[in-house]
Amino acid sequence: MKLPIYLDYAATTPIDPRVVEKMLHYMSVDGDFGNPASLSHAYGQAAKQAVDWARAQVADLIQAEVSEVIWTSGATESVNLALKGSAALYRAKGKHIITMKTEHKAVLDSCEQLEKEGFSVSYLSPESNGLLDCSKLLSAIREDTILVSVMHVNNETGVIQDINTIAQITAAREILFHVDAAQSNGKISIDVTQMPIDLISLNAHKVYGPKGVGALYIRRKPRVRVAALIHGGGQEQGMRSGTLATHQIVGMAEALRLAKQDMAADYQKIHALRERFLQQLSPLKNISVNGDSKGYPGILNICFPGIKAERFMQKCPELAVSSGSACLNKGIEPSYVLRAMGLTTEEAQTAIRFSFGRFTTIDEIDYAAQNIIKQLSL
Numbered sequence: 001m002k003l004p005i006y007l008d009y010a011a012t013t014p015i016d017p018r019v020v021e022k023m024l025h026y027m028s029v030d031g032d033f034g035n036p037a038s039l040s041h042a043y044g045q046a047a048k049q050a051v052d053w054a055r056a057q058v059a060d061l062i063q064a065e066v067s068e069v070i071w072t073s074g075a076t077e078s079v080n081l082a083l084k085g086s087a088a089l090y091r092a093k094g095k096h097i098i099t100m101k102t103e104h105k106a107v108l109d110s111c112e113q114l115e116k117e118g119f120s121v122s123y124l125s126p127e128s129n130g131l132l133d134c135s136k137l138l139s140a141i142r143e144d145t146i147l148v149s150v151m152h153v154n155n156e157t158g159v160i161q162d163i164n165t166i167a168q169i170t171a172a173r174e175i176l177f178h179v180d181a182a183q184s185n186g187k188i189s190i191d192v193t194q195m196p197i198d199l200i201s202l203n204a205h206k207v208y209g210p211k212g213v214g215a216l217y218i219r220r221k222p223r224v225r226v227a228a229l230i231h232g233g234g235q236e237q238g239m240r241s242g243t244l245a246t247h248q249i250v251g252m253a254e255a256l257r258l259a260k261q262d263m264a265a266d267y268q269k270i271h272a273l274r275e276r277f278l279q280q281l282s283p284l285k286n287i288s289v290n291g292d293s294k295g296y297p298g299i300l301n302i303c304f305p306g307i308k309a310e311r312f313m314q315k316c317p318e319l320a321v322s323s324g325s326a327c328l329n330k331g332i333e334p335s336y337v338l339r340a341m342g343l344t345t346e347e348a349q350t351a352i353r354f355s356f357g358r359f360t361t362i363d364e365i366d367y368a369a370q371n372i373i374k375q376l377s378l
């Protein structure tokens, strides 16, 4: 067993060896290393073919058209393009945006930037289980609301928002709806033919693909437009210039293709690991799980009363987990996600995020649980 045991799959995942194998072909002199925009010769054409194949895989994952998928450098860039790019083009229609306090910083910081540019943003609080009560959304909507942004799976708690209901609410009012699906793509299905979502941010490295690549889904019917943030060679329909990173893009596509193929089995396995882990921790009577119990099982956020996260991690150096807190220059901050769900600062400081994945084994789960029980009793 490799120590420390990796239980931080929500931060990032290792690349699946099948994905690495596929990526290698697009890098060196013996492979298809050409620039996919260099269509005057076979090198470029082969790379373009690979990018086209990859786009079809990503589109297929969410039932989109290939022309609705734009490559980016990751979910952070996709979110920035979705929020700032749509705000720029729809500002004449209105300057009000709605999001949630529990969103990832990519969304919150983009919104903060938009506030500096004259937009007003409503930050909705979740219920204590992390879920959005849609009546709050309905009362926050104004005449000048142009955009709603709500994530699919929360990166700290695994809470799954009801994006279908939200999409129905926004579509009926001709308000754009963006979903940050960085933690859910390839794990929980999204079908844009059934859900009227306008923009979806996707990435690869949370689902056994490479870091530094992502995509933005932009609906064509009805047509959604975003202003480019990066200007240059006019790639990606002018919405995102820059030479396409063929190997990264192929890696993302292969990772998502495998994820789609194995989605049900991966989910079941991870669900069983979570149940086993919780079962083994049951002698610790006072622990509590944060967030809705029907969340994504690969993310488990637990408060260990009386022991701060830093201390927990010092006591359990054999476990690679996350405190769910951000290290800011003023020190460790309790998680703003848990605070928004109503936990006190003291409670939030005792939270540990465990996240499981495709390569987590039963032995690792057993070892981790026993290790926690032993260390916390010392």
Ligand SMILES: Cc1ncc(COP(=O)(O)O)c(C=O)c1O
Pocket: 010, 011, 073, 074, 075, 076, 077, 104, 106, 151, 153, 154, 155, 180, 182, 183, 203, 204, 205, 212, 213, 214
């Ligand atoms: C919910 C969520 N959104 C956005 C991001 C940013 O993704 P990326 O690392 O691909 O920029 C992450 C990853 O940390 C995430 O968990």
